[in-house]
Amino acid sequence: MGVISRGIHNAFRNWVRTFAIVVILGMSIGLTVAMLSARQAVNQRITDVKSSIGNFITVTPAGSRGFEGGGEPLTNDQVGQVKSLAHITSVASTLGDRLDSSSTNLQSSIDAGSLGSRQGNFNARQFSSNRPDGATNTTFTPPIQVTGTDSPTTLQASGGGTINLTDGTKFEGSSNDNIALLGKNLADKNNLTIGSTFQAYGTDIKVLGIFDSGNAFANNLVVMPLASVQRLSDQSGDVTNLVVQTDSIDNLDSTIAAVKSTLGDAADVVSQQDTSSQALAPLENIERVTLLSLFGSLSAGGAIILLTMLMIVRERRREIGVLKAIGATDLKILLQFVSESVTLTGLGLIVGLVIGVLGSNPITKLLVSNSSDTTSTAMGQGGARIAQFFGQSSQGLQNLQASVHWQNILFGIVAALAIAVIGSALPAVLISRIRPAEVMRSE
Amino acid sequence: MIKLTNVSKEFLSGDTKVKAVNAISLTIEDGTFASIIGKSGSGKSTLLALMGALDRPDSGNIEVGGQDVAKMTNRQQVAYRAKKIGFIFQHYNLIPNLTALQNVMLALEFGGARKSDQKIRAEQLLDQVGLKADKQSRRPGRLSGGEQQRVAIARALANRPNLILADEPTGNLDSQTGRMIFDLLHSLSKTEKTTVIAVTHDLSIAGKTDQTFRLTDGKLTKTA
Numbered sequence: 001m002g003v004i005s006r007g008i009h010n011a012f013r014n015w016v017r018t019f020a021i022v023v024i025l026g027m028s029i030g031l032t033v034a035m036l037s038a039r040q041a042v043n044q045r046i047t048d049v050k051s052s053i054g055n056f057i058t059v060t061p062a063g064s065r066g067f068e069g070g071g072e073p074l075t076n077d078q079v080g081q082v083k084s085l086a087h088i089t090s091v092a093s094t095l096g097d098r099l100d101s102s103s104t105n106l107q108s109s110i111d112a113g114s115l116g117s118r119q120g121n122f123n124a125r126q127f128s129s130n131r132p133d134g135a136t137n138t139t140f141t142p143p144i145q146v147t148g149t150d151s152p153t154t155l156q157a158s159g160g161g162t163i164n165l166t167d168g169t170k171f172e173g174s175s176n177d178n179i180a181l182l183g184k185n186l187a188d189k190n191n192l193t194i195g196s197t198f199q200a201y202g203t204d205i206k207v208l209g210i211f212d213s214g215n216a217f218a219n220n221l222v223v224m225p226l227a228s229v230q231r232l233s234d235q236s237g238d239v240t241n242l243v244v245q246t247d248s249i250d251n252l253d254s255t256i257a258a259v260k261s262t263l264g265d266a267a268d269v270v271s272q273q274d275t276s277s278q279a280l281a282p283l284e285n286i287e288r289v290t291l292l293s294l295f296g297s298l299s300a301g302g303a304i305i306l307l308t309m310l311m312i313v314r315e316r317r318r319e320i321g322v323l324k325a326i327g328a329t330d331l332k333i334l335l336q337f338v339s340e341s342v343t344l345t346g347l348g349l350i351v352g353l354v355i356g357v358l359g360s361n362p363i364t365k366l367l368v369s370n371s372s373d374t375t376s377t378a379m380g381q382g383g384a385r386i387a388q389f390f391g392q393s394s395q396g397l398q399n400l401q402a403s404v405h406w407q408n409i410l411f412g413i414v415a416a417l418a419i420a421v422i423g424s425a426l427p428a429v430l431i432s433r434i435r436p437a438e439v440m441r442s443e
Numbered sequence: 444m445i446k447l448t449n450v451s452k453e454f455l456s457g458d459t460k461v462k463a464v465n466a467i468s469l470t471i472e473d474g475t476f477a478s479i480i481g482k483s484g485s486g487k488s489t490l491l492a493l494m495g496a497l498d499r500p501d502s503g504n505i506e507v508g509g510q511d512v513a514k515m516t517n518r519q520q521v522a523y524r525a526k527k528i529g530f531i532f533q534h535y536n537l538i539p540n541l542t543a544l545q546n547v548m549l550a551l552e553f554g555g556a557r558k559s560d561q562k563i564r565a566e567q568l569l570d571q572v573g574l575k576a577d578k579q580s581r582r583p584g585r586l587s588g589g590e591q592q593r594v595a596i597a598r599a600l601a602n603r604p605n606l607i608l609a610d611e612p613t614g615n616l617d618s619q620t621g622r623m624i625f626d627l628l629h630s631l632s633k634t635e636k637t638t639v640i641a642v643t644h645d646l647s648i649a650g651k652t653d654q655t656f657r658l659t660d661g662k663l664t665k666t667a
Contacts, residue, residue: 001545002552013540322536325497326598327525327553329518436524437498 003332007339011347018344021308025348028301029419030355032294033412037360038367039290040405046283050249051089053279057256057271059242059263066096073238078263082244085258087251092151092243093226097233098143105199109185109220110142144186146200146222148229150174152181154243155223161213163223168194168209175225178232181209183219201232249280286367298415301348305423309341313427317434324436333431338424345420353412445471445494445606445638450503450513452489463489464500465661471654473605476632476639478649481658487642488610490658494640495528495608496520508605525553529599529637531628533611535591537583543569543594544579547601554602568597572627589620596627600635607632609641613648621645 001009012018059082063071073095083091099106112120149155150173155163163170163181171179180200182192187210190198197204205224213219230236246255252271259269313320323333452464463486471477479487492498493505496512505512507527515523524530529550537546547565556564569579572593583591592612599607609628613621625641625648632639641652649655657664 001541001548006541009540318536319538322532322538323549323553324521325495325524325530325536326550327521327602329521332553435498437492 003335004339007336007341008343010336010340011343018347021304021344022347022351025301025304025345025419026351026355028297028304029345029348029352029412029416030359031297031363032301032415033352033356033408034360034363035290035294035297036408036411037356037405038364039287039294040408041364042283042287042290046280046287047248049280049283051247053249055246055249055252057242057244057246057252057259057269059244059259059267059269061240062266062268064240064268067098072266073235073240074242074263074267075239076237078266079239079242081262082242082259085255085262087246087248087255088244089247090151090154090245092149092154092245093239094150094155094241094243095148095226095229095233095235095238096240097146097148097229097235099146099200099222100143101141103201104144106144106186106222107189108142108144109183109189110216112142116142142220144220144222146224146229146233148224148226148233150226151243152223152225156243161215161218163211163213165209166212168207171208171225173225174227176227176231177225178203178205178228179208179224180205181211181223182207183221184210184212185216185219186222203232282368289367298419301345301415301419302422305341305345305348305419306426308344309337309423309427310430312340313337313430320431320434321436324434330432334424334428337427337431338421341424341427342417342420345416345423349412349416352416353409356408356412444473444506444508445469445640446504446506447494448504448506450490450493450500450505452486452493452498452500454489462661464493466503467658467661467663468503469656469663471638471640473638474632474636475653476629477641477654477656478652479640479642479656479658480644480646480649485658486661487658489661491608491610491640491642494606495530496523525550525555526602527605529601529604529607531592531595531599531607531609531612531641533614535583535588535595535615537591537594537598539583542580542582543574543586543590543597546583546594547597550598550601556602564601565597568600569594571600571631572597587620588616589624592616592620592624593627596624596631600631600637603635603637605638607637607639609639611642611644613643613645621648625651 059074061071061073063069064073079091079093082088110116147155152163152170152173165181166184168181170181171177180198187193187207192198192207192210194207194210197206199205200222205222211219211223213221226239230238244255244259246252256269256271259267263269320333324330447467447469450464450467451462453460453462455461465486467490479490481487489498493500494507494512496515500513503513507523510523512520512523530536537543538549541549544562544565547568548561551561551564552558566576566579570576574590574593574597578586578590583594586594592615596612599609607628612628613624616624628639628641629651631637641648643649
């Protein structure tokens with residue numbers, strides 16, 4: 001029986017103790033693996049969030065906000081300059097326009113009401129000098145807003161909501177055809193269905209799709225290809241809104257600075273960084289908890305094996321003396337104890353991996369659940385908004401899935417070996433200090 | 444030949460220094476069966492530990508086969524203990540989770556014996572000391588005191604040492620078994636031509652050895 005096999009053999013001298021140590025060590029290693037998996041899942045989610053939420057920059061002509069304010073539209077050249085900047089993954093350009101009774105046969109699905117009348121009167125007073133009769137009272141009909149976009153798949157409806165197609169298909173972003181998507185209410189008001197046409201800009205426009213954005217204002221919209229609106233409205237090369245996406249929220253500030261530097265005073269540049277930072281807070285809390293737990297469980301594992309080996313060395317003091325008396329070197333005795341320590345941690349590793357594989361997901365969900373509760377309580381309305389934010393993006397915290405990858409198993413093995421060696425280090429010092437003569441004194 | 448010259452060893456007992464071995468000089472020829480007698484605490488075991496390189500003297504020389512044990516490096520002492528010395532203890536000190544055979548093979552492993560030879564040699568030795576084959580695969584806990592001491596003797600003989608140091612080898616055995624073990628040691632010292640030095644309280648046993656030394660308070664008071 002060699003020194004290694006003797007060490008392995010010794011690990012089973014006391015079955016009850018070995019069982020207890022292996023179970024406790026297994027729990028420690030299992031928790032380590034679970035925390036590592038949870039941390040990886042959370043890190044991946046943070047990366048996903050950083051690259052998909054809150055990393056948008058809205059660029060509008062300086063002084064303009066939809067049809068409020070004024071200023072000059074952005075140009076295709078300026079859009080090209082923005083697209084060439086670093087860390088930008090996509091740029092969606094839109095051109096907003098309005099249709100009234102002189103430019104379309106469409107009837108608005110929105111009744112003017114008192115708010116519309118107020119707007120109409122204001123417009124009449126503001127622009128009365130342009131009217132030949134100088135009248136300031138007029139019957140106001142809400143205009144139909146047209147949005148020209150080169151990114152119909154990511155477009156957010158003006159007035160809120162997303163373009164959820166209920167019928168038909170979306171158009172290609174590069175299209176220059178006379179086609180349109182109509183809000184549900186607008187289509188119903190004008191009895192339009194897929195394939196039917198309406199008049200706008202003096203030409204027939206074909207209905208390609210009908211969408212429901214969940215609100216009356218957005219459901220009164222016409223969405224067309226950007227190039228088509230630019231061409232039909234004689235606003236060639238004009239853009240009234242850019243939505244710029246960066247590769248990560250970490251690069252948002254530098255990209256905002258770059259866009260501002262590129263466009264100068266010609267544009268207003270805004271982002272929703274604060275919102276995204278709030279959205280990341282619960283994830284970053286979980287990441288911190290998993291990191292601390294990871295170190296905690298690793299340290300606990302180290303402490304368990306260290307104390308176990310110390311106990312074993314003290315218990316076998318006389319035996320070590322006997323081994324030295326009959327000619328064993330310190331190295332051989334040390335190897336025997338390291339081998340015993342590695343055997344115990346190896347068994348703990350097997351138990352730990354089973355616990356880690358089975359426990360990673362439940363532990364991650366427990367952490368997420370606690371963190372979400374805490375965050376919601378602590379952040380009040382903000383927390384609810386974040387939950388809504390995550391829920392809407394289908395990347396909710398509750399959907400976080402942790403799984404044990406082979407890298408985690410490798411880490412577990414390396415950690416277990418490290419624990420075994422560290423756990424044997426102090427006992428090794430004790431072994432070297434035991435003098436063979438002690439075997440005589442204990443007689 | 445074993446030659447001790449003015450060997451002394453002190454220990455601290457609380458704040459007091461106790462001279463366990465006090466300027467002892469003695470000579471034992473090769474192949475001798477010698478005994479050391481004395482009261483408890485007279486320094487017998489300490490003297491044995493010094494001769495077996497389990498401890499170092501504070502002063503004096505311990506020559507075994509022409510080598511000064513006290514001046515050896517730690518590594519040399521380990522090799523000396525493994526190959527030149529065989530120890531037999533009062534409480535046998537066998538490794539409890541190894542079988543009788545494995546306990547003997549352990550000494551052979553430390554002595555550098557080839558793996559293939561270890562089992563054969565260990566079985567021979569256990570046969571030689573009278574441990575039947577069916578008991579050779581038993582662990583110490585399933586052997587009687589006399590049988591355990593036989594295993595300990597086989598382990599001590601494993602590497603054909605020049606010197607066997609036995610600390611109260613019969614002290615934990617009944618008188619009949621004690622006599623059997625003593626007779627075994629005596630015959631082995633003659634057949635194997637090995638020097639045996641045994642510490643004992645039993646004067647009847649001491650009387651049968653070739654040479655007897657009496658220790659009183661760390662000093663050699665009588666040689667017979």
